Amino acid sequence: MTSITIEQAARTFGSVRAVDGVSIAIRDAEFFTLLGPSGCGKTTLLRMVAGFCDLDSGRVLFGDKRIDTLPPHQRNTGMVFQNYAIFPHLRVGDNVAYGLKARNVPADARADRIARALKLIQLEGHEGRWPHQLSGGQLQRVAIARAIVIEPNVLLLDEPLSNLDAKLRIEMRGEIRRLQKTLGITVIYVTHDQDEALSMSDRIAVMRSGRVEQIGAPAAIYQTPATPFVAKFVGATNLLEGTVASRSGDVVDVTIAGGNLRVRSTTAQVDQRIEISLRPEAIRLLAPGDAVPAGWATLSGTLNGVEYLGAVTRLYVRLADGAPPLQLTVSVAPADSGEIRVAYDPASAAVWTAGQ
Amino acid sequence: MKMLLRPISFKFVIAAVAVVFLLVFFVGPVLRVFSASLYDSAGTTLTFANYTHVLSNRFFLDALRNSLIIAAAAFVFTILIGVPFAFFVARFPVSGKPALLALAVLPLVLPSFVSAYALVLMFGRAGVVTSELRNLGIPFGSIYGTKGIITTYVLTLYPYVLLPTMAAFKSIDMSVEEAAQNLGASSLRTFRTVTLPIVLPSILAGALLVFIEAIENFGVPFVLAEDKPILAVETFKLFAGETATNPASAGVLGMLLIVCTTIALLVQRNVLARRHYATSAKRPPPLLPVGPCMRCLASVYCWTITAAALVPFVGVVIISFLKFNGPVLHYQFSLDNFAQLLERSYRPLANTLFLSTVAAILATMIGVPIGYLLVRQPSRLTALLDIVATAPFAVAGTVLGIGLVLTFNSGFLILTGTWVIMVIAYAVRKLPFSVRSSVGIMHQIEGNLEEASINLGVPPFSTFLRITIPLILSGIVGGLVLSFVTTASELSSTIVLYSGPWTTMTMAMFQALEGTSAGEATAAATILIVFTVLPVALVYRLLRRYELSTL
Numbered sequence: 036m037t038s039i040t041i042e043q044a045a046r047t048f049g050s051v052r053a054v055d056g057v058s059i060a061i062r063d064a065e066f067f068t069l070l071g072p073s074g075c076g077k078t079t080l081l082r083m084v085a086g087f088c089d090l091d092s093g094r095v096l097f098g099d100k101r102i103d104t105l106p107p108h109q110r111n112t113g114m115v116f117q118n119y120a121i122f123p124h125l126r127v128g129d130n131v132a133y134g135l136k137a138r139n140v141p142a143d144a145r146a147d148r149i150a151r152a153l154k155l156i157q158l159e160g161h162e163g164r165w166p167h168q169l170s171g172g173q174l175q176r177v178a179i180a181r182a183i184v185i186e187p188n189v190l191l192l193d194e195p196l197s198n199l200d201a202k203l204r205i206e207m208r209g210e211i212r213r214l215q216k217t218l219g220i221t222v223i224y225v226t227h228d229q230d231e232a233l234s235m236s237d238r239i240a241v242m243r244s245g246r247v248e249q250i251g252a253p254a255a256i257y258q259t260p261a262t263p264f265v266a267k268f269v270g271a272t273n274l275l276e277g278t279v280a281s282r283s284g285d286v287v288d289v290t291i292a293g294g295n296l297r298v299r300s301t302t303a304q305v306d307q308r309i310e311i312s313l314r315p316e317a318i319r320l321l322a323p324g325d326a327v328p329a330g331w332a333t334l335s336g337t338l339n340g341v342e343y344l345g346a347v348t349r350l351y352v353r354l355a356d357g358a359p360p361l362q363l364t365v366s367v368a369p370a371d372s373g374e375i376r377v378a379y380d381p382a383s384a385a386v387w388t389a390g391q
Numbered sequence: 392m393k394m395l396l397r398p399i400s401f402k403f404v405i406a407a408v409a410v411v412f413l414l415v416f417f418v419g420p421v422l423r424v425f426s427a428s429l430y431d432s433a434g435t436t437l438t439f440a441n442y443t444h445v446l447s448n449r450f451f452l453d454a455l456r457n458s459l460i461i462a463a464a465a466f467v468f469t470i471l472i473g474v475p476f477a478f479f480v481a482r483f484p485v486s487g488k489p490a491l492l493a494l495a496v497l498p499l500v501l502p503s504f505v506s507a508y509a510l511v512l513m514f515g516r517a518g519v520v521t522s523e524l525r526n527l528g529i530p531f532g533s534i535y536g537t538k539g540i541i542t543t544y545v546l547t548l549y550p551y552v553l554l555p556t557m558a559a560f561k562s563i564d565m566s567v568e569e570a571a572q573n574l575g576a577s578s579l580r581t582f583r584t585v586t587l588p589i590v591l592p593s594i595l596a597g598a599l600l601v602f603i604e605a606i607e608n609f610g611v612p613f614v615l616a617e618d619k620p621i622l623a624v625e626t627f628k629l630f631a632g633e634t635a636t637n638p639a640s641a642g643v644l645g646m647l648l649i650v651c652t653t654i655a656l657l658v659q660r661n662v663l664a665r666r667h668y669a670t671s672a673k674r675p676p677p678l679l680p681v682g683p684c685m686r687c688l689a690s691v692y693c694w695t696i697t698a699a700a701l702v703p704f705v706g707v708v709i710i711s712f713l714k715f716n717g718p719v720l721h722y723q724f725s726l727d728n729f730a731q732l733l734e735r736s737y738r739p740l741a742n743t744l745f746l747s748t749v750a751a752i753l754a755t756m757i758g759v760p761i762g763y764l765l766v767r768q769p770s771r772l773t774a775l776l777d778i779v780a781t782a783p784f785a786v787a788g789t790v791l792g793i794g795l796v797l798t799f800n801s802g803f804l805i806l807t808g809t810w811v812i813m814v815i816a817y818a819v820r821k822l823p824f825s826v827r828s829s830v831g832i833m834h835q836i837e838g839n840l841e842e843a844s845i846n847l848g849v850p851p852f853s854t855f856l857r858i859t860i861p862l863i864l865s866g867i868v869g870g871l872v873l874s875f876v877t878t879a880s881e882l883s884s885t886i887v888l889y890s891g892p893w894t895t896m897t898m899a900m901f902q903a904l905e906g907t908s909a910g911e912a913t914a915a916a917t918i919l920i921v922f923t924v925l926p927v928a929l930v931y932r933l934l935r936r937y938e939l940s941t942l
Contacts, residue, residue: 087842087845106845112846113847118839120840120842121843122840122844123840133849137849137853181847182847185847
């Protein structure tokens with residue numbers, strides 16, 4: 036059970052700053068996710084913790100013990116690789132036993148721990164199977180068993196679900212999370228899948244170009260994104276840029292491509308360029324005669340497109356004056372495709388100074 | 392500090408051992424040949440006189456020209472023969488494909504000078520076929536000189552083009568060709584504009600190896616050139632000449648050889664570097680649905696070439712069991728040839744087995760770790776290692792042999808006349824193959840298997856022993872056997888380096904054919920063939936996995 040501190044970690048490959056001064060403090064028994072697009076440095080950061088990538092500068096600590104100077108085989112991290120990396124020449128049992136043998140665990144204790152680990156991942160009795168006899172999902176479980184059976188200080192998962200089909204992926208999310216809670220182990224989880232990150236994590240670090248954009252709980256990341264990049268990368272959003280036209284109290288009116296948007300901001304000043312993120316589900320479709328909630332702003336436009344997504348329907352609304360179409364999600368699509376009116380709470384929009 | 396050193400130590404040790412080995416036994420000797428070419432006959436004054444002397448000599452210029460013409464012809468003809476062969480095998484339902492492939496690769500491991508000698512036995516002045524034709528009153532042209540040498544090269548070297556080209560034809564993702572046809576290209580146009588450009592680097596890479604082999608080969612021209620000067624042969628003659636040895640001029644010719652082959656090797660590496668787009672197919676192309684007529688034509692074509700390449704070897708084996716009366720052949724079964732050959736001594740056979748075994752093990756022990764490093768720990772250091780370990784391919788065996796003699800016939804380490812110097816020469820010469828093959832094997836193993844092992848607490852070297860080695864073992868054994876069989880028929884460095892007690896089977900054969908004991912020569916050739924084909928047949932399944940075509 037270990038807390039992890041990453042201090043100013045940096046690594047350059049050629050002219051690319053893969054990891055550019057990242058500092059993260061991960062709590063004991065926390066499920067911590069590194070989320071970002073490919074090439075953002077999340078895997079490099081994970082491999083720094085595992086010891087497969089040297090740091091140009093900075094430190095990594097488990098508890099208060101510095102570990103980035105240790106060779107990888109002495110760090111006691113359990114890593115689950117994207118393609119599982121199951122040893123093809125060893126049976127399932129020997130794969131799981133591999134780390135225990137390296138730690139000189141006596142044979143009887145070993146067998147016991149292997150059986151328990153396999154039970155935990157619901158593959159009890161599969162010790163004698165060969166890897167090529169297993170499905171992708173089963174290989175994934177063996178990889179997890181092999182990593183946790185050594186009772187690592189920290190479990191490192193590198194996009195472990197990306198090779199599984201959609202249904203199994205969602206099943207495994209719950210299973211990995213349950214396992215982590217059962218074992219009370221610290222986890223660093225790398226993914227580019229925002230749904231995975233939001234549904235599994237205690238906290239998420241959103242990364243971009245080797246830097247951390249924001250660290251926070253899933254709800255905080257989604258609802259109060261620190262930067263336009265976070266808003267765009269995590270969940271769908273309407274990202275708009277405009278100029279503050281006027282202020283009345285906490286609310287400013289923003290001119291956007293000729294249109295007008297009202298958002299809550301205490302800091303934006305008149306004539307300043309700002310960026311606004313307005314989540315599709317924060318926008319409500321108004322039926323004719325509906326009352327506008329107090330303090331909400333309204334917009335009208337024409338329906339520009341409809342995407343049926345099953346549980347919800349996504350609408351694209353072209354505002355009257357040629358601003359980029361606004362997307363919103365509703366549970367029931369409007370009957371006619373003419374003029375429609377929408378309302379939103381100005382406080383639900385996230386606002387930044389443009390060009391940050 | 393201790394912490395910082397540890398992760399690099401394993402890598403460092405391998406690289407250091409390999410680098411030291413290559414510096415001492417390869418780079419040093421080659422430089423020694425170079426320096427020999429720069430001194431006057433007394434060995435004291437630095438001079439370019441040797442170069443001006445050689446390069447103004449009509450005879451040596453002819454040698455250079457002949458070698459280049461022959462190599463260029465081999466380059467062109469192996470492409471013309473090998474590419475259709477590769478296409479048919481990759482895309483047509485050719486009859487008896489597994490057997491065809493097994494037999495088609497054999498010429499790569501069989502000694503090419505045996506094939507040349509078979510040509511002489513059958514079509515030479517007193518050849519079996521020639522005499523029969525003459526008896527029937529049909530005149531038959533000479534097979535000596537350029538014609539015979541090119542024929543032998545094409546028949547023995549075409550698998551260098553066949554194998555990589557076939558692999559390339561098979562590894563094109565089908566959707567690429569489908570896309571071309573979907574965009575309106577006919578199948579012929581698709582082949583010309585999509586398929587061929589994609590496999591072209593593989594074709595060229597293979598054919599350039601043919602070019603290099605053809606330039607540096609010693610045995611084939613030695614048997615077939617007669618009085619036509621050939622660079623590799625003249626180099627040897629100048630060094631170990633019957634009249635007067637001339638290491639300086641030999642050095643100049645050796646440098647010419649190295650320059651030619653090095654340029655070809657650099658071009659080949661460059662071509663290979665562009666092969667990136669021929670990545671492994673997600674959906675390999677299916678066999679083309681062709682009519683019985685096309686299928687028959689393709690089968691006949693492939694089988695004819697395969698047979699033509701193997702006929703000389705079969706011919707030698709048959710002849711070795713016939714009775715010779717001096718040089719005159721009688722059609723009568725007899726084991727006399729073998730009896731005569733082995734009566735004198737079993738020593739050459741024992742020597743060949745011993746030397747080949749030790750050399751193959753040495754080449755493997757150095758080559759496999761280098762291949763491992765190249766794939767797993769690419770860096771500037773390993774890139775340099777790659778170049779140095781591949782370079783022996785560009786140095787003719789005669790030149791390496793001369794360099795080794797010049798370097799180790801005096802000083803603190805005297806090796807000339809010993810078996811050690813022969814083993815070293817063989818190991819250096821086989822190293823590029825060993826490295827290339829282990830690179831090929833390593834590429835087939837997912838890299839993070841080792842990381843997984845290290846992550847579970849096993850240090851890098853133990854991981855190498857417990858994970859990497861078991862996974863690449865079949866490939867290593869395959870490579871070991873290939874090194875063994877090709878060393879057994881090694882001639883060009885042997886002829887420079889061997890000494891009386893360390894006469895090999897190849898040398899026994901050469902001495903026999905230089906004299907008049909044609910029977911003994913065929914017996915020796917047969918023994919060489921057996922010791923080549925037998926091990927290869929035994930591990931054929933391993934060898935197929937390990938891809939002969941990776942160099």
